[in-house]
Amino acid sequence: MTQYRFVTRNRAGKWYTSLAEAQHQANRIGAGFTDALGRFIAYRGTVLEMREMPAT
Numbered sequence: 001m002t003q004y005r006f007v008t009r010n011r012a013g014k015w016y017t018s019l020a021e022a023q024h025q026a027n028r029i030g031a032g033f034t035d036a037l038g039r040f041i042a043y044r045g046t047v048l049e050m051r052e053m054p055a056t
Contacts, residue, residue, distance in 0.1 A: 001055055006031035007047045015051070022048075 003015040004022040011029040016022040023040040026032045032042035042048070 001053045003051050003053055005049050006042070007049055008043070009045055012049075 001017060003017055004019045005013040005015045006022060006026045006029065007013065008029055008031050011031075013022065013025060013029050013031065016025065023032070023034065026040070026042070026046075027034075030043065031046045032040055034040055
């Protein structure tokens with residue numbers, strides 16, 4: 001299972017099991033926002049991290 005989080009210069013988000021949830025929560029750490037059309041816009045310097053977790 002792939003997990004996702006956004007990282008800024010000063011903060012790191014929690015790990016989420018879906019990219020959509022990570023994008024939705026990214027505004028809390030100042031990593032980006034969702035525009036009026038529903039597209040995620042990351043701020044400059046924001047990094048998307050992904051990791052693989054073994055299936056349980």
